Amino acid sequence: MRTLLAVCPVGNDIVYMVRKFREGMSASGNAPVGIKGAVNRTVTIGSPMGVKLPAVKAQMKHVEEDYGLPIPMDAEGAEYMVMLSSMEIINFPEYLGAIAKIMNQAGKTWTLCSTAFEATNAGMQIGNSDLAKLLVSRIVDGAERLKVKTVISPECGHAYTALRWEGANLIGRPFTFQVKHIIEVLGEFQEQGLLKTEGFETDRLTFHDPCQLARRGGVIKQQRNLMNQVAKNFVEMPDAGFMNWCCGGGGGASAIEEGEELRIEAFKKKKSQLDAVKPDRLVTACANCRIVLEEGLEHYQMDIPVVGLTEMIAEHIPEKGA
Amino acid sequence: MQGPLIDTLARQGVTRRTFFKYCATLASLMALPPSAGRAMAEAMAASPAAVKRPSVIWLPFQECTGCTESITRSHSPTIEGLIFDAISLDYQETLMAAAGHQAEEALHKAMKDNEGKYLLIVDGSIPLGLDGAYSCIAGKSNLETLKEVAKGAAAIVAMGSCAAFGGIPKANPNPTGAVSVSDVIKDKPIINIPGCPPIPVVMTGVLAHFLTFGSLPEMDSKGRPKAFYGETIHDRCYRRPFYDQGKFAKTFDDEGARKGWCLFELGCKGPVTYNACATVKWNGGTSWPVESGHGCLGCSEPDFWDAGGFYKALSMPADPLKMVSAAAAVGAAAGVAVSFANRAKKSAAKAGHETTTLADLEK
Amino acid sequence: MPLENIPIVTVSAGAAVGPAPLDGLSGNAPVLLREIAEHVNRLLATGESSAIDLNALPLTPADLDWLQETLGTGEIAITLESDGDSTLNETACPGVWWVTHHNEHGAVVSRFLEVAFVPELVKAHPEDIKIGLEHLDLLISGLS
Amino acid sequence: MNEMQFLTWVRGTGLNIALGIFLLGVIWRLIEIYGLGRKKDLSAPRNVSGASGWNTMFRRSVPPEGMLKKSPVSYIGGYIFHLGLFVVLFLFAPHIKFFESLLGISWPGLPSQFIDLVAVVTIAAMVVVLVDRINKPVKRYLSTFEDWFTWLVTFLPVLTGWMAVQHLLLPYTTMLALHILSVEILLIVLPFTKLFHAFTLWGSRWYNGQVNGHKGVAV
Incomplete structure (x- = not known):
């Protein structure tokens, strides 16, 4: 599965066609059950997985203890406001620690926002502009209340697209702040020499480009520069970058149970890419991709762990004072 | 005129070589392979000359005499003339000496004497408008004459585009209601030799065929001899x-x-x-x-x-x-109108948009 | 006004007259040589004579000139006087005859390339020979 | 109606109607499509050189890396028949004469033997593309009536034109009339089917390129 966007000779953009279709289906109550639930939880509770603020706080506390670094919340005037996806809060707490380490090393001020910690925009996934707008507005309100310069989208494809490209159009006015993907921010730090790492990964690594980040987001070079900073044995899969093949869960297939068969079938393409380079580990920068990839790798009994790029970078940041 | 055709020709001073040369040329004109010329010559030379020259009646209708002009230009004294000597042209208004009642008599005599055997050549179209009043001969409309003469004909040759297809008289808006011979006569073999005028040698070629083989040559879907119109x-x-x-x-x-x-x-x-x-x-x-x-x-x-x-x-x-x-x-206009309609629809939809809520998802 | 002041544009006859001047070659003539060779081969192998009707082929006047020039002139040139001349000329390739029939006005009515030991038309027909024999007999009887 | 009258009809009345509907449809649809306008994108643009509508208009004419190998039939076959259609349509002398009579401008043509060869190659390529569509389960599944229909109305003018020139099956006059008739069907159908891409191609490429260029993606 590779979006038609990249190849259609007459310039059809299938994504927008599907979006229009979803708009109608969702408004008429015909969206898949699973995704309806996710939207419901995001709107009422604040997160598609039902994570509430106390859970985030508990997580913050754990990370603060583990890393010995403060995790600021609602710090007005901070340069960066960091968003999380539920996936990271529940499954990948390392992400928060990684951010703390990186920001600390770069000497940047940053904060979480108590009214807008969840980046995932389930409204956009279900294809409903009104709900998507509601969810984006929470982030905009939070960012403007805290007067931050930049909002950082987590390693989550949809969250990034919803905020970076759709957000301003949803609320009908340009943002007063910038929106960046964490990989973009890391790339900037790297360029500015604010990202100092030590040691190298020596096993064979490859990188899976999330479609929302690369093909639909324009972030392609940064992740490669970052990979090369910490990995000795980084190999590219065939078709990597702009023309990369989907994890199998793109276009919302990961958000619904009915999509499982499709995901497994589509993963064959990914498998052929992986078989071509036979990596020891697979690095990516999208929590959604990560889960779908893991599901696929398990199904095809491939023993390739999947890791997030941000965490991997963080692991190479020297301990403070060390 | 008895004995093989070649002897008849010889008596008129035509040598075998001259005849063979003519046949070779005729075959070339008829788009037949060179070998056919020789075969034709052998067949024609050996075939007995007709005891009695076949009678030919030529009827002119709505025409300009161009067809007759064309034919006569090739007529005398060329070899084609010989073919003409082999027929008896019993009625041809332009060429015949007789006129008026004599001419009519000649026509009716030829029709009576050769009933069922004469060859009818027609040039000109037949007007159907005003009961055929646009063209009459001897007080009869062309339509009447054609029907009458065609009855006893062995075959009909429609000479020129007018007789074959209606020609210029039939051109829009066809004021006289002109039609072709085949539009009127349905029960006789008709061969069309269209052209404005037709090529003389096509005419003689068809006659040669009729004389040597006793039949009309192979025709295409428009009734034209394939050899020339193929x-x-x-x-x-x-x-x-x-x-x-x-x-x-x-x-x-x-x-x-x-x-x-x-x-x-x-x-x-x-x-x-x-x-x-x-x-x-x-x-x-x-x-x-x-x-x-x-x-x-x-x-x-x-x-x-x-x-x-x-x-x-x-x-x-x-x-x-x-x-x-x-x-x-x-x-x-349609594009602009639809564009305005689309825009109106869009703004109406925007104005009438009810914000969807969670409840809507569960409709 | 003197006569020479009247502007008269002279156009060379070659350019103004005739539909196809020297450069009017269609490219159809050279391929004919192969066909002629086929016919000659057949003549040698089986003795079967044959002919090509040049008027039936889409050849420009320039093509015909080229062909005639290319085939060249042989040793025999026969003229048949019969209702207009016919010329039967052997080309530089023995067995290949260029046959042209004219009508009594001198216009060309047909044109053939005949591949034969002797062109058909040249041979005397037995029937004609018989007539000639009768004539001979008559001459002989006149001797006595 | 004999074949000459048929030919005169398709050259006259038929052509009049077909060109009328064609122009009506094309102008209507172009105005309607472009009249829809384009919303201003309020998100902050990411400026990357090479990522713009103009770039995409040309870049999309070249198969993206690796795609040629992935679907050679679609790309090579597609290219051949599109180029073939172009050559046959615009560089065959009688066609140029037709355009000259409509537009008043003319340009040099190509020898008819060459056009003939191109026509045969085009026909072959179109058949291959069709067979590919039938054989590949995904393509077959995605194909609707319109896909088969538009293939046919595009194919027929090439086939009948070639057959007319080659004197195949029917007399030239009839075949020529059928050829012109098939072109008229194509003209009538074109504005209202996917064949309209002949007109919208560059615009939609530009649009696509522009939308993605805003994101800094050189599509």
């Missing part, structure tokens, strides 16, 4: 190679025209015209329209007069495109 002017045109090379005269006096390039763009109808001009040529093989620098008019095809203009290339529109500007205007 291929298009274009296919046998000596300028064809220039067409294939994409070399065209753009005007009648440009460089291309002087170099003899293809006249397609000047409106030549050669590609859709079936006739033998390109090989037979006119005026004793002197030249023919395309060789003298003018495109083919398509005169041996039905309705050539109304086929979209003589100087318009075949690939050009036959009529002025009247609808185009109107259609463009209507299209533009």
Whole structure:
């Protein structure tokens, strides 16, 4: 599965066609059950997985203890406001620690926002502009209340697209702040020499480009520069970058149970890419991709762990004072 | 006139070699392979000359006498004349000495004496308008005459495009209601020799066939002898190679025209015209329209007069495109109207949009 | 006004007259040589004579000139006087005859390339020979 | 109606109607499509050189890396028949004469033997593309009536034109008339089917390129 966007000779953009279709289906109550639930939880509770603020706080506390670094919340005037996806809060707490380490090393001020910690925009996934707008507005309100310069989208494809490209159009006015993907921010730090790492990964690594980040987001070079900073044995899969093949869960297939068969079938393409380079580990920068990839790798009994790029970078940041 | 034809000819001073030469040429004209010329010559030479020359009646209707002119130009004293000596032309208004009642008598005598055996040649179309009053001979409409004379004919030759297809009299708006012979007569073998005028040798070729084989030659779907009308002017045109090379005269006096390039763009109808001009040529093989620098008019095809203009290339529109500007205007108007409607619909939808809520998802 | 002041544009006859001047070659003539060779081969192998009707082929006047020039002139040139001349000329390739029939006005009515030991038309027909024999007999009887 | 009258009709009345509907449809649809306008994108643009509508208009003419190998039939076959259609349509002398009569401008043509060859190659390519559509389960599944229909109305003018020139099956006059008739059907159908891409191609490429160029993606 590779979006038609990249190849259609007459310039059809299938994504927008599907979006229009979803708009109608969702408004008429015909969206898949699973995704309806996710939207419901995001709107009422604040997160598609039902994570509430106390859970985030508990997580913050754990990370603060583990890393010995403060995790600021609602710090007005901070340069960066960091968003999380539920996936990271529940499954990948390392992400928060990684951010703390990186920001600390770069000497940047940053904060979480108590009214807008969840980046995932389930409204956009279900294809409903009104709900998507509601969810984006929470982030905009939070960012403007805290007067931050930049909002950082987590390693989550949809969250990034919803905020970076759709957000301003949803609320009908340009943002007063910038929106960046964490990989973009890391790339900037790297360029500015604010990202100092030590040691190298020596096993064979490859990188899976999330479609929302690369093909639909324009972030392609940064992740490669970052990979090369910490990995000795980084190999590219065939078709990597702009023309990369989907994890199998793109276009919302990961958000619904009915999509499982499709995901497994589509993963064959990914498998052929992986078989071509036979990596020891697979690095990516999208929590959604990560889960779908893991599901696929398990199904095809491939023993390739999947890791997030941000965490991997963080692991190479020297301990403070060390 | 008894004995083989060749003896008859010999008595008229025609040697066997002359006859064979004629047959070779005739075969070439009839687009038959060279070997056929010899076979034809052998067959004709050996065949007994008819005891009695077949009677031929020639009826002129709405015509210009061009066909007769064409035939007579080839008539005497050429070898074709010999073929004519082999027939008895019993009625031909232009050529016969008789006139008035005598002529009518000759016609009726020939019809009576040769009933069921005479060959009827018709040139000119038959007007049906005003009960045929547009053209009458001896107080009878052409329609009446044709029906009467055709009754006893063995076969009919429709000479020229008028008799064969209605010709120029039938051109839009066809004021006289002109039709062809085959539109009127349905129960007799009819052979069409169209052309405006037809090539003389085609006429003599058909007669030669009738005399030697006693039948009409093989015909195409339009009733024309295949031997002469089997291929298009274009296919046998000596300028064809220039067409294939994409070399065209753009005007009648440009460089291309002087170099003899293809006249397609000047409106030549050669590609859709079936006739033998390109090989037979006119005026004793002197030249023919395309060789003298003018495109083919398509005169041996039905309705050539109304086929979209003589100087318009075949690939050009036959009529002025009247609808185009109107259609463009209507299209533009429709486009603008629909655009406004779309915009109105869009703003109405925007104005009437009820914010969807979670409840809507569960509808 | 003196006569020479009247502008008269002279156009050379070659350029102004005739539909196909020297460069009017269609490219159809050279391929004919192969066909002629086929016919000659057949003549040698089986003795079967044959002919090509040049008027039936899309050849320009320039093509015909080229062909005639290319085939060249042989040793025999026969003229048949019968209702207009016919010329039967051997080309430089023995067995290949260029046959042209004219009508009594001198116009060319048909043109053939005949591949034969002797062109058919040249041979005397037995029937005619019989008549000639009768004539001979008559002459002989006149001697006595 | 004999074949000459048929030919005169398709060259006259038929052409008049077909060109009328064609123009009406094309102008209507172009105005309607472009009249829809384009919303201003309020998100902050990411400027990357090479990422713009103009770039995409040309870049999309070249198969993206690796795609040629992935679907050679679609790309090579597609290219051949599109180029073939272009050559046959615009460089065959009788066609140029037709355009000249409509537009008043003309240009040099190509020898008809060459056009003939191109026509045969085009026909072959179109057949291959069709067979590919039938054989590949995904393509077959995605194909609707319109896909088969538009293939046919595009194919027929090439086939009948070639057959007319080659004197195949029917007399030239009839075949030529059928050829023109098939072109008229194509003209009538074109504005209202996917064949309209002949007109919208560049615009939609530009649009696509522009939308993605805003994101800094050179599509």
